[in-house]
Amino acid sequence: MRPELIVGNNQHATEIPESWLTALEKGGALAAQEILARYLASDDAPLPEHECVEVALVDDETSARVHEQFMGILGETDVITFHHGEIVIGVEVAFRQAAENGEPPLRELLRYVIHGLLHLAGHEDEEPADRAKMEAAQEPLVAMLWPEVAGVMVDGRW
Helix, strand or coil: CCCEEEEEECCCCCCCCHHHHHHHHHHHHHHHHHHHHHCCCCCCCCHHHCCEEEEEEECHHHHHHHHHHHHCCCCCCCEEEECCCEEEEEHHHHHHHHHHHCCCHHHHHHHHHHHHHHHHCCCCCCCHHHHHHHHHHHHHHHHHHHHHHHCCCECCEC
């Protein structure tokens, strides 16, 4: 299956069970296949060229540092995607957003993986119309893949 996803937990601020990393790798690989088949936004999108996409789960401090260094924007963020095939996900942001929306944190992390993959497929979200188009691709994928990923509930929690 192409591309392979490797999810690494590069933070200690929030506990992430190993089973979540495996579930995100599996769900992300399935999402990548769907995106390649149905949601490529441009002919020069980098996703089809990648054998592997690395996902780094980071804390707020690291997210803020990467956000400022590479995008010139202060403060932590949810997802930063690099065309060379790396997705940086702010775990603490995901947990806060999940609590705000009444969703399991693992589902929010899945959403962020899919969001990053859509960026690698050429989608943008800076303008409202582009953001709406991206969400129209993203949310059905989250809904479709969530049952697969949700099977990893650990100790009665997500």
